[in-house]
Amino acid sequence: MNRPTVRPKVRSDVALIPGYHSPQLDVAVRLNTNEAPEPPPVDFGRRLGELLANADWNRYPDREATRLRTRIAEVEGTTADRVFAANGSNEVLQCLALAFGGAGRLALTFEPTYALHGHICRMTGTDVVSEPRAEDFTLDPATVAEAIARHQPSITFLCNPNNPTGLAETREVVVAALEACGAVGSLLVVDEAYGQFAPWTAAELAGPEVPLVVTRTFSKTWSMAAVRLGYLVGPQWVISAVEKVALPYHLDVMTQTAGVLALEHVDEMDRRVSRITEQRGWIEARFGELDVESWPSSANFVLFRPAARKGADVWQRLVDRGVLVRNCASWPGLDGCLRVTVGTPKENRAFIEALTLVLELD
Numbered sequence: 369m370n371r372p373t374v375r376p377k378v379r380s381d382v383a384l385i386p387g388y389h390s391p392q393l394d395v396a397v398r399l400n401t402n403e404a405p406e407p408p409p410v411d412f413g414r415r416l417g418e419l420l421a422n423a424d425w426n427r428y429p430d431r432e433a434t435r436l437r438t439r440i441a442e443v444e445g446t447t448a449d450r451v452f453a454a455n456g457s458n459e460v461l462q463c464l465a466l467a468f469g470g471a472g473r474l475a476l477t478f479e480p481t482y483a484l485h486g487h488i489c490r491m492t493g494t495d496v497v498s499e500p501r502a503e504d505f506t507l508d509p510a511t512v513a514e515a516i517a518r519h520q521p522s523i524t525f526l527c528n529p530n531n532p533t534g535l536a537e538t539r540e541v542v543v544a545a546l547e548a549c550g551a552v553g554s555l556l557v558v559d560e561a562y563g564q565f566a567p568w569t570a571a572e573l574a575g576p577e578v579p580l581v582v583t584r585t586f587s588k589t590w591s592m593a594a595v596r597l598g599y600l601v602g603p604q605w606v607i608s609a610v611e612k613v614a615l616p617y618h619l620d621v622m623t624q625t626a627g628v629l630a631l632e633h634v635d636e637m638d639r640r641v642s643r644i645t646e647q648r649g650w651i652e653a654r655f656g657e658l659d660v661e662s663w664p665s666s667a668n669f670v671l672f673r674p675a676a677r678k679g680a681d682v683w684q685r686l687v688d689r690g691v692l693v694r695n696c697a698s699w700p701g702l703d704g705c706l707r708v709t710v711g712t713p714k715e716n717r718a719f720i721e722a723l724t725l726v727l728e729l730d
């Protein structure tokens with residue numbers, strides 16, 4: 369064989385995409401990726417093992433994931449033909465971008481927000497345009513509607529509550545976005561990864577002809593980040609479109625089984641949400657006593673900014689003390705900010721103790 373002389377080129381737009389960076393450091397207290405601090409109910413793993421022992425391993429899994437979709441639909445108060453499930457809500461978002469974005473099309477985000485919205489769109493060749501939030505990270509209905517009318521994006525993203533700021537979007541903002549989307553043929557995607565913590569859900573605005581999709585995940589409140597499972601609820605014509613771009617049998621039997629099993633534990637999930645919300649209140653109260661600015665959160669994390677010290681420096685010093693938070697200090701619009709996930713009471717105390725020490729250094 370002759371030596372190859374020309375190396376295949378990566379797609380030029382892909383070559384320009386910065387990868388996804390969230391260090392997985394091996395420290396004692398990991399509060400950086402908004403996972404649930406508690407595992408699923410004690411017998412979850414054992415029961416899943418039993419169910420999987422009897423799986424039809426030699427057969428492809430149910431391509432339609434009918435049982436899972438039916439159960440999700442019951443919990444969401446809708447029907448299975450309005451639900452699409454995939455490997456994490458990230459794959460749901462990717463399918464949306466493949467079906468409604470692509471070359472020559474535009475997606476609109478309001479920054480700062482979840483970086484993967486823009487990132488996933490770019491991977492599918494979709495152009496991304498961003499509009500800024502106000503200083504306090506809120507949006508107002510008129511600004512949102514005007515931006516949608518001006519850009520005429522194929523896809524518009526909102527995140528309720530928003531990551532990494534923790535703020536819930538108001539109903540007025542989502543309604544204004546939806547009306548503006550309806551006028552220009554844009555699909556409104558409301559990412560509700562933290563929806564169980566929010567005062568309201570955009571799913572209330574859904575309808576067969578409403579261009580609205582709400583995405584949710586098992587990675588956070590469901591204590592199942594290790595299983596990659598997310599879904600969307602949307603009109604039937606969106607479901608048909610994303611089914612076309614999803615790979616056949618993309619959702620394996622383990623994931624489908626784990627999802628169905630998890631949905632037997634809605635009450636436990638609700639109780640976890642209450643415990644986390646209480647702990648979030650405790651962290652926010654401690655922030656009030658420290659020299660940090662923080663933003664009111666409707667999720668399982670809190671965005672904060674050390675006043676007197678550089679965020680990146682505080683982040684490193686926390687790591688040195690065995691506490692990992694998310695370093696957002698260099699993200700556009702988040703100068704000097706860090707984001708802490710609400711952990712167990714013990715982890716939260718460890719975090720506050722470490723932060724207090726770090727802030728006292730001169």
Ligand SMILES: *Cc1c(COP(=O)(O)O)cnc(C)c1O
Binds near residue numbers: 402458527
């Ligand atoms: C964590 C998170 C997700 C979850 O993605 P998965 O692929 O389901 O793990 C989606 N959206 C937002 C805003 C998130 O913060």
